[in-house]
Structures are given as structure tokens and as C-alpha cells.
Amino acid sequence: MKALVYDDVETLRYREMPMPVPGRDEHLVRIEAVGICGSDMHAYLGHDERRPAPLILGHEAAGIVEDGPRNKERVAINPLVTCGACPACLSGRDNLCGTRQIISMPPRQGAFSEWIAIPGRNLVSVPDHVPLEQACLAEPxxxxxxxxxxxxxxxxxxxxxxxxxxxxxxxxxxxxxxxxxxxxxxxxxxxxxxxxxxxxxxxxxxxxxxxxxxxxxxxxxxxxxxxxxxxxxxxxxxxxxxxxxxxxxxxxxxxxxxxxxxxxxxxxxxxxxTYTYTSSDFAETAQAIFDGRLGALDWFESRPLENGAQAFRDIRAGNSPCPKIVLIPRGPA
Missing domain, CATH: 3.40.50.720 (NAD(P)-binding Rossmann-like Domain)
Known part of the structure; x- marks a missing residue:
């Protein structure tokens, strides 16, 4: 598959990477839209030791499930993978799970790619009337x-x-x-x-x-x-x-x-x-998007994933007025 890979400080390359292999209770999702986050920029600048190169960054994503009983379902991706069994998870504060993982941070590759593997419980169904470019805004x-x-x-x-x-x-x-x-x-x-x-x-x-x-x-x-x-x-x-x-x-x-x-x-x-969000927060935010309670959500710019390196340079230089640049793996929206 094609992916935008963080290979070194201020170095991103659009190149071939291995296809992800879904684990137990995971789905293969075809990425349709993925936003550039400030944490991606920190990693790109070499300021995040938690994200060592080479690595696929990106965790603000939405796409289409391509396997199993949820095949062809349009989904927003909660990138925070938690155990579901520790005291934090059981008390509804799963964002504080002691073994939490997040895509775009080892051992999980990120979503600046054509495909990603993610647990089914991390997927929120997106209604047909909501563009996936807007659905990926659920994460930030x-x-x-x-x-x-x-x-x-x-x-x-x-x-x-x-x-x-x-x-x-x-x-x-x-x-x-x-x-x-x-x-x-x-x-x-x-x-x-x-x-x-x-x-x-x-x-x-x-x-x-x-x-x-x-x-x-x-x-x-x-x-x-x-x-x-x-x-x-x-x-x-x-x-x-x-x-x-x-x-x-x-x-x-x-x-x-x-x-x-x-x-x-x-x-x-x-x-x-505050760190990220609970799974309930994510679901509530997604529903607020679906219901139109968060406004038009037209404050992003879409660009092809293959041009992602230039998007990072533009953000670095302060040349993008939009609060968010969304990368599209299969061409511009």
C-alpha cells in the first residue's frame, strides 16, 4: 500500500509500505480522510521521542470497513486502543488506561496510508449524509x-x-x-x-x-x-x-x-x-457532528495524501489559514 512515512526529522516520503494485518477482533479499514494534527507536526520536527522514525503518522481518520460483518460500513476511527479491563477502563476513564496505545505511535502504525487495522470497538458508524472528511474531525x-x-x-x-x-x-x-x-x-x-x-x-x-x-x-x-x-x-x-x-x-x-x-x-x-477523550466523549462528539450541532464544519482544506509533505511544510511556515488540513489517500475531495 502507499503511505506517507516519517523517515527523519522534517522528512516525509510517499512510498510503499506493507499492508496491515488485522489482529483478533480487528478490522481492515480503507482510509478515506485523515487530518494533520499538532502532534504529527511535533513528531515531524523531531520533538516527540514517542514517535521515532521510520513511522506512519496520522490518527484523525475516517474510512470504510473492508472485511467481516461490517464490510462497506462508513466509520470514524477512535485511534485510542485500550484494554477495556483495567480500573481506568472500567470506571469510564479509558483514556487513562495504563496499557493504552494510539495509532501513529509504536507499536501501531498511523493513518497517513491507504489502509489501517483497528479494533471494531474503535469504529463509530457514520451516516450517509455526513462526508467522511467531516467525520475525521471527530478526533480533534x-x-x-x-x-x-x-x-x-x-x-x-x-x-x-x-x-x-x-x-x-x-x-x-x-x-x-x-x-x-x-x-x-x-x-x-x-x-x-x-x-x-x-x-x-x-x-x-x-x-x-x-x-x-x-x-x-x-x-x-x-x-x-x-x-x-x-x-x-x-x-x-x-x-x-x-x-x-x-x-x-x-x-x-x-x-x-x-x-x-x-x-x-x-x-x-x-x-x-486533559488527555484525548473517553470513548463516550468520542461517541458524543461524533453524534454532535452527525446532528449538525457543531456547525458547518467547513473549516478544513483537502489535499491528496501524496502531497502531504508539502502540507506539513505549509503548516510549519504558517501559510495555511485553515485550522485543519485533511489528506485524502485516493486523491482530492
């Missing part, structure tokens, strides 16, 4: 859905109608803002510093999109979601959270720096790191 949006759910739970007894600031206009931040709105939060501001992306989001969404300078000096928020995870964005989150409020940290841009621990302690600000 589910990260925001998970963070929004936890943030709402933390604030339930403190603020009836919370004001929320979301940092980052990529798919994680945008997905967080859309998830909040779908979950009934009406007052959400989105901060995006890239002027190209900010202008694009202002055009394609009805969200309030700002740069940091647009915020009043004394403007504080009940909940701040950091969808970027850089030292600078953590510093912004620390400064802009209201006393008694909460920070939900999703982004993995940098490991350290930025948090104002003194202010967070004196003002009793809660900080919660």
Missing part, C-alpha cells in the same frame, strides 16, 4: 469536547453562565469553542495570534475571534481552555482566569514554563491537564 473535536465537559463540571457550583476564553484557533481550540456552544455555553471568546487564521475564522465561523491585544487589561474569565500548550499561552491562561476559576490544559506545545503558580495558589485557580 473530541479533545475539546472532553476538556469542555470537565471544565463545565468544575464550574458547576461556582458560575451559572460561565465566561470562557479559548486560546488557539487550531482544530483543538476551535473544537473546544464549538463544543462549549453545543453544550450550552453562550459566552466564549477565541484568541488566535496568526492574522491569516484569525481572518479565516472570522469569515467561516460566527465565533468571537480576537488577538490578545483585543482583551481589556482587566478582562477575566471563569474558564480558560489552552488548546496550544506553550509557555506563553499558559502565562496568558494564568493571568486571565478569574479567582476561583479553572484552566483546562489540552495543548502539548512545550513541556514547561508559563504558569503563575503564586497567583493560581492565592486565587484558588484550578488547573487540570
Amino acid at each position: 473535536i473530541a479533545c475539546g469536547w472532553h476538556g469542555a465537559r470537565i471544565g463545565q463540571h468544575l464550574l458547576r457550583e461556582k458560575f451559572d453562565n460561565p465566561r470562557v476564553l479559548v486560546i488557539g484557533g487550531g482544530a483543538i481550540g476551535l473544537g473546544s469553542a464549538l463544543s462549549l456552544r453545543a453544550r450550552g455555553v453562550s459566552e466564549t471568546a477565541l484568541v488566535e495570534e496568526n492574522p491569516k487564521r484569525r481572518a479565516y475564522l472570522e469569515e467561516v465561523s460566527d465565533l468571537k475571534v480576537l488577538c490578545v491585544e483585543d482583551l481589556a487589561t482587566d478582562d477575566l474569565f471563569d474558564l480558560v481552555i489552552d488548546g496550544v500548550g506553550l509557555s506563553a499561552t499558559r502565562a496568558l491562561a494564568s493571568a486571565r482566569t478569574r479567582p476561583g476559576g479553572a484552566i483546562i490544559h489540552i495543548g502539548l506545545g512545550e513541556d514547561t514554563g508559563g504558569l503563575d503558580i503564586r497567583r493560581m495558589t492565592l486565587q484558588e485557580i484550578t488547573f487540570v491537564g
